[in-house]
Amino acid sequence: MKLLGLSFSPRKGANTELLMEKAFAGARLLGAETELYRIAEKKITPCxxxxxxxxxxxxxxxxxMQELCEKMLNADGIIFGTPVYFYNITAQGKAAIDRSIMINRPDxxxxNKVGGLVVVGGSLGLIDAVKDLYFYMVIRQMLPANFVAAYASRAGDIEMLPKCMAAAEDLGKQMVKISEKRFTYPPEFQANHIGYGTHTR
Ligand SMILES: Cc1cc2nc3c(=O)[nH]c(=O)nc-3n(C[C@H](O)[C@H](O)[C@H](O)COP(=O)(O)O)c2cc1C
Structure with missing residues:
Protein backbone atom coordinates (compact mmCIF):
# COMPACT_ATOMS: atom_id res chain seq x y z
CA MET A 1 0.00 0.00 0.00
CA LYS A 2 1.19 3.50 -0.84
CA LEU A 3 0.34 5.86 2.00
CA LEU A 4 0.65 9.59 1.39
CA GLY A 5 0.68 12.01 4.32
CA LEU A 6 -0.39 15.57 3.58
CA SER A 7 0.90 17.86 6.28
CA PHE A 8 -0.94 21.16 6.54
CA SER A 9 1.41 22.38 9.30
CA PRO A 10 3.87 25.16 8.60
CA ARG A 11 6.00 23.88 11.52
CA LYS A 12 8.28 21.19 10.19
CA GLY A 13 8.58 18.16 12.49
CA ALA A 14 6.24 19.64 15.10
CA ASN A 15 3.20 18.04 16.73
CA THR A 16 1.16 17.23 13.63
CA GLU A 17 4.08 15.70 11.79
CA LEU A 18 5.29 13.76 14.83
CA LEU A 19 1.89 12.08 14.95
CA MET A 20 1.90 11.52 11.20
CA GLU A 21 5.34 9.92 11.41
CA LYS A 22 4.02 7.63 14.13
CA ALA A 23 1.12 6.63 11.88
CA PHE A 24 3.65 5.97 9.11
CA ALA A 25 5.68 3.78 11.47
CA GLY A 26 2.57 1.70 12.17
CA ALA A 27 1.76 1.43 8.48
CA ARG A 28 5.33 0.45 7.59
CA LEU A 29 5.19 -2.38 10.13
CA LEU A 30 2.49 -3.85 7.90
CA GLY A 31 4.45 -3.29 4.70
CA ALA A 32 3.25 0.13 3.53
CA GLU A 33 5.37 2.61 1.60
CA THR A 34 5.02 6.08 3.09
CA GLU A 35 5.65 9.61 1.89
CA LEU A 36 5.20 12.87 3.78
CA TYR A 37 4.23 15.84 1.60
CA ARG A 38 4.67 19.19 3.35
CA ILE A 39 2.26 21.60 1.74
CA ALA A 40 3.82 24.60 3.50
CA GLU A 41 7.09 23.99 1.60
CA LYS A 42 5.30 24.02 -1.74
CA LYS A 43 3.81 26.72 -3.87
CA ILE A 44 0.09 26.15 -3.74
CA THR A 45 -1.82 29.26 -4.71
CA PRO A 46 -5.44 29.58 -3.57
CA CYS A 47 -8.14 28.74 -6.13
CA MET A 65 -0.68 21.57 -7.07
CA GLN A 66 -0.33 19.56 -10.28
CA GLU A 67 2.39 17.45 -8.61
CA LEU A 68 0.27 17.06 -5.49
CA CYS A 69 -2.75 15.89 -7.48
CA GLU A 70 -0.64 13.18 -9.12
CA LYS A 71 0.62 12.04 -5.72
CA MET A 72 -2.93 11.88 -4.35
CA LEU A 73 -4.13 9.94 -7.39
CA ASN A 74 -1.23 7.47 -7.12
CA ALA A 75 -1.73 6.77 -3.41
CA ASP A 76 -3.85 3.97 -1.97
CA GLY A 77 -4.42 5.96 1.20
CA ILE A 78 -4.04 9.55 2.36
CA ILE A 79 -3.52 10.82 5.90
CA PHE A 80 -4.48 14.45 6.25
CA GLY A 81 -2.65 16.11 9.14
CA THR A 82 -3.49 19.59 10.30
CA PRO A 83 -2.96 21.88 13.24
CA VAL A 84 -6.05 23.81 14.30
CA TYR A 85 -5.80 27.48 13.31
CA PHE A 86 -8.75 29.59 14.35
CA TYR A 87 -11.02 26.60 14.89
CA ASN A 88 -10.28 24.80 11.64
CA ILE A 89 -7.62 23.58 9.25
CA THR A 90 -4.73 25.85 8.25
CA ALA A 91 -4.89 28.20 5.29
CA GLN A 92 -2.17 26.16 3.56
CA GLY A 93 -4.34 23.05 3.82
CA LYS A 94 -7.49 24.81 2.68
CA ALA A 95 -5.72 26.12 -0.42
CA ALA A 96 -4.76 22.55 -1.38
CA ILE A 97 -8.25 21.21 -0.65
CA ASP A 98 -9.85 23.91 -2.82
CA ARG A 99 -7.41 23.50 -5.69
CA SER A 100 -8.06 19.75 -5.72
CA ILE A 101 -11.32 20.65 -7.46
CA MET A 102 -9.24 20.13 -10.62
CA ILE A 103 -9.51 16.36 -10.08
CA ASN A 104 -13.30 16.40 -10.22
CA ARG A 105 -13.06 14.07 -13.20
CA PRO A 106 -14.51 10.61 -13.76
CA ASP A 107 -11.06 9.14 -14.40
CA ASN A 112 -11.91 3.97 -2.81
CA LYS A 113 -8.73 5.43 -1.32
CA VAL A 114 -8.47 5.06 2.44
CA GLY A 115 -8.50 8.32 4.41
CA GLY A 116 -7.14 8.99 7.89
CA LEU A 117 -6.88 12.14 10.00
CA VAL A 118 -4.50 13.70 12.48
CA VAL A 119 -5.60 16.99 14.06
CA VAL A 120 -3.68 18.91 16.74
CA GLY A 121 -4.85 21.98 18.62
CA GLY A 122 -3.89 23.75 21.80
CA SER A 123 -7.42 24.32 23.05
CA LEU A 124 -10.57 24.49 20.89
CA GLY A 125 -11.76 23.71 17.40
CA LEU A 126 -10.39 20.23 16.85
CA ILE A 127 -13.71 18.67 15.99
CA ASP A 128 -14.47 21.34 13.38
CA ALA A 129 -11.30 20.42 11.53
CA VAL A 130 -12.07 16.71 11.95
CA LYS A 131 -15.59 16.94 10.55
CA ASP A 132 -14.65 19.16 7.62
CA LEU A 133 -11.89 16.79 6.53
CA TYR A 134 -14.22 13.80 6.93
CA PHE A 135 -16.76 15.62 4.78
CA TYR A 136 -14.06 16.05 2.14
CA MET A 137 -13.49 12.28 2.27
CA VAL A 138 -17.20 11.60 1.93
CA ILE A 139 -17.66 13.79 -1.13
CA ARG A 140 -14.53 12.25 -2.61
CA GLN A 141 -15.94 8.75 -1.95
CA MET A 142 -12.89 7.81 0.07
CA LEU A 143 -13.01 5.06 2.69
CA PRO A 144 -12.74 6.84 6.05
CA ALA A 145 -10.50 5.30 8.70
CA ASN A 146 -10.00 6.64 12.21
CA PHE A 147 -8.90 10.07 13.40
CA VAL A 148 -6.48 11.16 16.10
CA ALA A 149 -7.33 14.50 17.71
CA ALA A 150 -4.72 15.67 20.20
CA TYR A 151 -4.14 18.64 22.47
CA ALA A 152 -0.64 20.10 22.19
CA SER A 153 0.69 23.64 21.81
CA ARG A 154 4.49 23.99 21.79
CA ALA A 155 6.32 22.05 19.10
CA GLY A 156 7.09 18.59 20.47
CA ASP A 157 4.54 18.67 23.30
CA ILE A 158 2.73 15.79 21.68
CA GLU A 159 5.52 13.44 22.74
CA MET A 160 4.30 13.83 26.31
CA LEU A 161 1.02 12.13 25.28
CA PRO A 162 1.93 8.49 24.75
CA LYS A 163 -1.70 7.45 24.26
CA CYS A 164 -2.00 9.83 21.30
CA MET A 165 1.23 8.56 19.82
CA ALA A 166 -0.01 4.97 20.21
CA ALA A 167 -3.37 5.91 18.65
CA ALA A 168 -1.50 7.36 15.66
CA GLU A 169 0.46 4.14 15.21
CA ASP A 170 -2.81 2.22 15.31
CA LEU A 171 -4.29 4.58 12.72
CA GLY A 172 -1.49 3.74 10.31
CA LYS A 173 -2.00 0.02 10.85
CA GLN A 174 -5.76 0.36 10.47
CA MET A 175 -5.35 2.17 7.15
CA VAL A 176 -3.21 -0.64 5.75
CA LYS A 177 -5.70 -3.25 6.90
CA ILE A 178 -8.64 -1.38 5.43
CA SER A 179 -6.74 -0.99 2.16
CA GLU A 180 -6.08 -4.73 2.08
CA LYS A 181 -9.84 -5.39 2.29
CA ARG A 182 -10.19 -3.82 -1.16
CA PHE A 183 -13.58 -2.31 -0.35
CA THR A 184 -15.04 -0.44 -3.28
CA TYR A 185 -18.08 1.72 -3.77
CA PRO A 186 -20.55 -0.15 -5.99
CA PRO A 187 -19.84 1.13 -9.51
CA GLU A 188 -23.40 2.33 -10.00
CA PHE A 189 -22.99 4.63 -6.98
CA GLN A 190 -19.59 5.98 -7.88
CA ALA A 191 -19.96 9.67 -8.55
CA ASN A 192 -19.15 10.45 -12.14
CA HIS A 193 -17.30 13.56 -11.01
CA ILE A 194 -17.78 14.25 -7.33
CA GLY A 195 -20.53 13.48 -4.87
CA TYR A 196 -21.83 16.85 -3.82
CA GLY A 197 -24.50 14.95 -1.90
CA THR A 198 -28.13 14.85 -2.77
CA HIS A 199 -29.98 18.09 -2.75
CA THR A 200 -33.01 19.54 -4.38
CA ARG A 201 -33.46 22.91 -5.93
C1 LIG B 1 -2.42 31.26 13.96
C2 LIG B 1 -2.70 30.19 14.97
C3 LIG B 1 -4.01 29.93 15.32
C4 LIG B 1 -4.30 28.92 16.24
N1 LIG B 1 -5.61 28.67 16.52
C5 LIG B 1 -5.92 27.65 17.36
C6 LIG B 1 -7.29 27.34 17.61
O1 LIG B 1 -8.21 27.97 17.12
N2 LIG B 1 -7.55 26.28 18.42
C7 LIG B 1 -6.56 25.54 18.99
O2 LIG B 1 -6.88 24.59 19.69
N3 LIG B 1 -5.24 25.82 18.77
C8 LIG B 1 -4.90 26.85 17.96
N4 LIG B 1 -3.58 27.13 17.69
C9 LIG B 1 -2.52 26.29 18.32
C10 LIG B 1 -2.00 25.18 17.38
O3 LIG B 1 -3.06 24.41 16.87
C11 LIG B 1 -1.05 24.28 18.17
O4 LIG B 1 0.08 25.02 18.54
C12 LIG B 1 -0.61 23.05 17.40
O5 LIG B 1 0.17 22.23 18.27
C13 LIG B 1 0.19 23.38 16.17
O6 LIG B 1 0.49 22.20 15.46
P1 LIG B 1 2.01 21.92 14.93
O7 LIG B 1 2.84 21.77 16.17
O8 LIG B 1 1.90 20.70 14.12
O9 LIG B 1 2.39 23.11 14.12
C14 LIG B 1 -3.26 28.15 16.82
C15 LIG B 1 -1.93 28.44 16.47
C16 LIG B 1 -1.65 29.43 15.56
C17 LIG B 1 -0.20 29.72 15.18
Missing part, protein backbone atom coordinates in the same frame (compact mmCIF):
# COMPACT_ATOMS: atom_id res chain seq x y z
CA UNK A 48 -9.38 31.84 -7.98
CA UNK A 49 -12.67 30.24 -9.00
CA UNK A 50 -12.12 30.70 -12.73
CA UNK A 51 -13.91 27.41 -13.44
CA UNK A 52 -11.60 26.42 -16.31
CA UNK A 53 -10.88 23.02 -14.73
CA UNK A 54 -14.59 22.15 -14.87
CA UNK A 55 -14.31 21.93 -18.63
CA UNK A 56 -10.75 20.81 -19.20
CA UNK A 57 -9.59 19.19 -15.97
CA UNK A 58 -6.57 21.47 -16.19
CA UNK A 59 -5.92 24.33 -13.79
CA UNK A 60 -4.50 27.47 -15.43
CA UNK A 61 -2.50 28.14 -12.26
CA UNK A 62 0.67 26.13 -12.78
CA UNK A 63 2.36 25.52 -9.45
CA UNK A 64 2.99 22.54 -7.16
CA UNK A 108 -9.23 11.25 -11.83
CA UNK A 109 -10.72 11.11 -8.36
CA UNK A 110 -10.04 9.70 -4.91
CA UNK A 111 -12.78 7.06 -4.90
Missing amino acids: DGCGACMGTGECPIQDD RNLT
Whole structure:
Protein backbone atom coordinates (compact mmCIF):
# COMPACT_ATOMS: atom_id res chain seq x y z
CA MET A 1 0.00 0.00 0.00
CA LYS A 2 1.19 3.50 -0.84
CA LEU A 3 0.34 5.86 2.00
CA LEU A 4 0.65 9.59 1.39
CA GLY A 5 0.68 12.01 4.32
CA LEU A 6 -0.39 15.57 3.58
CA SER A 7 0.90 17.86 6.28
CA PHE A 8 -0.94 21.16 6.54
CA SER A 9 1.41 22.38 9.30
CA PRO A 10 3.87 25.16 8.60
CA ARG A 11 6.00 23.88 11.52
CA LYS A 12 8.28 21.19 10.19
CA GLY A 13 8.58 18.16 12.49
CA ALA A 14 6.24 19.64 15.10
CA ASN A 15 3.20 18.04 16.73
CA THR A 16 1.16 17.23 13.63
CA GLU A 17 4.08 15.70 11.79
CA LEU A 18 5.29 13.76 14.83
CA LEU A 19 1.89 12.08 14.95
CA MET A 20 1.90 11.52 11.20
CA GLU A 21 5.34 9.92 11.41
CA LYS A 22 4.02 7.63 14.13
CA ALA A 23 1.12 6.63 11.88
CA PHE A 24 3.65 5.97 9.11
CA ALA A 25 5.68 3.78 11.47
CA GLY A 26 2.57 1.70 12.17
CA ALA A 27 1.76 1.43 8.48
CA ARG A 28 5.33 0.45 7.59
CA LEU A 29 5.19 -2.38 10.13
CA LEU A 30 2.49 -3.85 7.90
CA GLY A 31 4.45 -3.29 4.70
CA ALA A 32 3.25 0.13 3.53
CA GLU A 33 5.37 2.61 1.60
CA THR A 34 5.02 6.08 3.09
CA GLU A 35 5.65 9.61 1.89
CA LEU A 36 5.20 12.87 3.78
CA TYR A 37 4.23 15.84 1.60
CA ARG A 38 4.67 19.19 3.35
CA ILE A 39 2.26 21.60 1.74
CA ALA A 40 3.82 24.60 3.50
CA GLU A 41 7.09 23.99 1.60
CA LYS A 42 5.30 24.02 -1.74
CA LYS A 43 3.81 26.72 -3.87
CA ILE A 44 0.09 26.15 -3.74
CA THR A 45 -1.82 29.26 -4.71
CA PRO A 46 -5.44 29.58 -3.57
CA CYS A 47 -8.14 28.74 -6.13
CA ASP A 48 -9.38 31.84 -7.98
CA GLY A 49 -12.67 30.24 -9.00
CA CYS A 50 -12.12 30.70 -12.73
CA GLY A 51 -13.91 27.41 -13.44
CA ALA A 52 -11.60 26.42 -16.31
CA CYS A 53 -10.88 23.02 -14.73
CA MET A 54 -14.59 22.15 -14.87
CA GLY A 55 -14.31 21.93 -18.63
CA THR A 56 -10.75 20.81 -19.20
CA GLY A 57 -9.59 19.19 -15.97
CA GLU A 58 -6.57 21.47 -16.19
CA CYS A 59 -5.92 24.33 -13.79
CA PRO A 60 -4.50 27.47 -15.43
CA ILE A 61 -2.50 28.14 -12.26
CA GLN A 62 0.67 26.13 -12.78
CA ASP A 63 2.36 25.52 -9.45
CA ASP A 64 2.99 22.54 -7.16
CA MET A 65 -0.68 21.57 -7.07
CA GLN A 66 -0.33 19.56 -10.28
CA GLU A 67 2.39 17.45 -8.61
CA LEU A 68 0.27 17.06 -5.49
CA CYS A 69 -2.75 15.89 -7.48
CA GLU A 70 -0.64 13.18 -9.12
CA LYS A 71 0.62 12.04 -5.72
CA MET A 72 -2.93 11.88 -4.35
CA LEU A 73 -4.13 9.94 -7.39
CA ASN A 74 -1.23 7.47 -7.12
CA ALA A 75 -1.73 6.77 -3.41
CA ASP A 76 -3.85 3.97 -1.97
CA GLY A 77 -4.42 5.96 1.20
CA ILE A 78 -4.04 9.55 2.36
CA ILE A 79 -3.52 10.82 5.90
CA PHE A 80 -4.48 14.45 6.25
CA GLY A 81 -2.65 16.11 9.14
CA THR A 82 -3.49 19.59 10.30
CA PRO A 83 -2.96 21.88 13.24
CA VAL A 84 -6.05 23.81 14.30
CA TYR A 85 -5.80 27.48 13.31
CA PHE A 86 -8.75 29.59 14.35
CA TYR A 87 -11.02 26.60 14.89
CA ASN A 88 -10.28 24.80 11.64
CA ILE A 89 -7.62 23.58 9.25
CA THR A 90 -4.73 25.85 8.25
CA ALA A 91 -4.89 28.20 5.29
CA GLN A 92 -2.17 26.16 3.56
CA GLY A 93 -4.34 23.05 3.82
CA LYS A 94 -7.49 24.81 2.68
CA ALA A 95 -5.72 26.12 -0.42
CA ALA A 96 -4.76 22.55 -1.38
CA ILE A 97 -8.25 21.21 -0.65
CA ASP A 98 -9.85 23.91 -2.82
CA ARG A 99 -7.41 23.50 -5.69
CA SER A 100 -8.06 19.75 -5.72
CA ILE A 101 -11.32 20.65 -7.46
CA MET A 102 -9.24 20.13 -10.62
CA ILE A 103 -9.51 16.36 -10.08
CA ASN A 104 -13.30 16.40 -10.22
CA ARG A 105 -13.06 14.07 -13.20
CA PRO A 106 -14.51 10.61 -13.76
CA ASP A 107 -11.06 9.14 -14.40
CA ARG A 108 -9.23 11.25 -11.83
CA ASN A 109 -10.72 11.11 -8.36
CA LEU A 110 -10.04 9.70 -4.91
CA THR A 111 -12.78 7.06 -4.90
CA ASN A 112 -11.91 3.97 -2.81
CA LYS A 113 -8.73 5.43 -1.32
CA VAL A 114 -8.47 5.06 2.44
CA GLY A 115 -8.50 8.32 4.41
CA GLY A 116 -7.14 8.99 7.89
CA LEU A 117 -6.88 12.14 10.00
CA VAL A 118 -4.50 13.70 12.48
CA VAL A 119 -5.60 16.99 14.06
CA VAL A 120 -3.68 18.91 16.74
CA GLY A 121 -4.85 21.98 18.62
CA GLY A 122 -3.89 23.75 21.80
CA SER A 123 -7.42 24.32 23.05
CA LEU A 124 -10.57 24.49 20.89
CA GLY A 125 -11.76 23.71 17.40
CA LEU A 126 -10.39 20.23 16.85
CA ILE A 127 -13.71 18.67 15.99
CA ASP A 128 -14.47 21.34 13.38
CA ALA A 129 -11.30 20.42 11.53
CA VAL A 130 -12.07 16.71 11.95
CA LYS A 131 -15.59 16.94 10.55
CA ASP A 132 -14.65 19.16 7.62
CA LEU A 133 -11.89 16.79 6.53
CA TYR A 134 -14.22 13.80 6.93
CA PHE A 135 -16.76 15.62 4.78
CA TYR A 136 -14.06 16.05 2.14
CA MET A 137 -13.49 12.28 2.27
CA VAL A 138 -17.20 11.60 1.93
CA ILE A 139 -17.66 13.79 -1.13
CA ARG A 140 -14.53 12.25 -2.61
CA GLN A 141 -15.94 8.75 -1.95
CA MET A 142 -12.89 7.81 0.07
CA LEU A 143 -13.01 5.06 2.69
CA PRO A 144 -12.74 6.84 6.05
CA ALA A 145 -10.50 5.30 8.70
CA ASN A 146 -10.00 6.64 12.21
CA PHE A 147 -8.90 10.07 13.40
CA VAL A 148 -6.48 11.16 16.10
CA ALA A 149 -7.33 14.50 17.71
CA ALA A 150 -4.72 15.67 20.20
CA TYR A 151 -4.14 18.64 22.47
CA ALA A 152 -0.64 20.10 22.19
CA SER A 153 0.69 23.64 21.81
CA ARG A 154 4.49 23.99 21.79
CA ALA A 155 6.32 22.05 19.10
CA GLY A 156 7.09 18.59 20.47
CA ASP A 157 4.54 18.67 23.30
CA ILE A 158 2.73 15.79 21.68
CA GLU A 159 5.52 13.44 22.74
CA MET A 160 4.30 13.83 26.31
CA LEU A 161 1.02 12.13 25.28
CA PRO A 162 1.93 8.49 24.75
CA LYS A 163 -1.70 7.45 24.26
CA CYS A 164 -2.00 9.83 21.30
CA MET A 165 1.23 8.56 19.82
CA ALA A 166 -0.01 4.97 20.21
CA ALA A 167 -3.37 5.91 18.65
CA ALA A 168 -1.50 7.36 15.66
CA GLU A 169 0.46 4.14 15.21
CA ASP A 170 -2.81 2.22 15.31
CA LEU A 171 -4.29 4.58 12.72
CA GLY A 172 -1.49 3.74 10.31
CA LYS A 173 -2.00 0.02 10.85
CA GLN A 174 -5.76 0.36 10.47
CA MET A 175 -5.35 2.17 7.15
CA VAL A 176 -3.21 -0.64 5.75
CA LYS A 177 -5.70 -3.25 6.90
CA ILE A 178 -8.64 -1.38 5.43
CA SER A 179 -6.74 -0.99 2.16
CA GLU A 180 -6.08 -4.73 2.08
CA LYS A 181 -9.84 -5.39 2.29
CA ARG A 182 -10.19 -3.82 -1.16
CA PHE A 183 -13.58 -2.31 -0.35
CA THR A 184 -15.04 -0.44 -3.28
CA TYR A 185 -18.08 1.72 -3.77
CA PRO A 186 -20.55 -0.15 -5.99
CA PRO A 187 -19.84 1.13 -9.51
CA GLU A 188 -23.40 2.33 -10.00
CA PHE A 189 -22.99 4.63 -6.98
CA GLN A 190 -19.59 5.98 -7.88
CA ALA A 191 -19.96 9.67 -8.55
CA ASN A 192 -19.15 10.45 -12.14
CA HIS A 193 -17.30 13.56 -11.01
CA ILE A 194 -17.78 14.25 -7.33
CA GLY A 195 -20.53 13.48 -4.87
CA TYR A 196 -21.83 16.85 -3.82
CA GLY A 197 -24.50 14.95 -1.90
CA THR A 198 -28.13 14.85 -2.77
CA HIS A 199 -29.98 18.09 -2.75
CA THR A 200 -33.01 19.54 -4.38
CA ARG A 201 -33.46 22.91 -5.93
C1 LIG B 1 -2.42 31.26 13.96
C2 LIG B 1 -2.70 30.19 14.97
C3 LIG B 1 -4.01 29.93 15.32
C4 LIG B 1 -4.30 28.92 16.24
N1 LIG B 1 -5.61 28.67 16.52
C5 LIG B 1 -5.92 27.65 17.36
C6 LIG B 1 -7.29 27.34 17.61
O1 LIG B 1 -8.21 27.97 17.12
N2 LIG B 1 -7.55 26.28 18.42
C7 LIG B 1 -6.56 25.54 18.99
O2 LIG B 1 -6.88 24.59 19.69
N3 LIG B 1 -5.24 25.82 18.77
C8 LIG B 1 -4.90 26.85 17.96
N4 LIG B 1 -3.58 27.13 17.69
C9 LIG B 1 -2.52 26.29 18.32
C10 LIG B 1 -2.00 25.18 17.38
O3 LIG B 1 -3.06 24.41 16.87
C11 LIG B 1 -1.05 24.28 18.17
O4 LIG B 1 0.08 25.02 18.54
C12 LIG B 1 -0.61 23.05 17.40
O5 LIG B 1 0.17 22.23 18.27
C13 LIG B 1 0.19 23.38 16.17
O6 LIG B 1 0.49 22.20 15.46
P1 LIG B 1 2.01 21.92 14.93
O7 LIG B 1 2.84 21.77 16.17
O8 LIG B 1 1.90 20.70 14.12
O9 LIG B 1 2.39 23.11 14.12
C14 LIG B 1 -3.26 28.15 16.82
C15 LIG B 1 -1.93 28.44 16.47
C16 LIG B 1 -1.65 29.43 15.56
C17 LIG B 1 -0.20 29.72 15.18
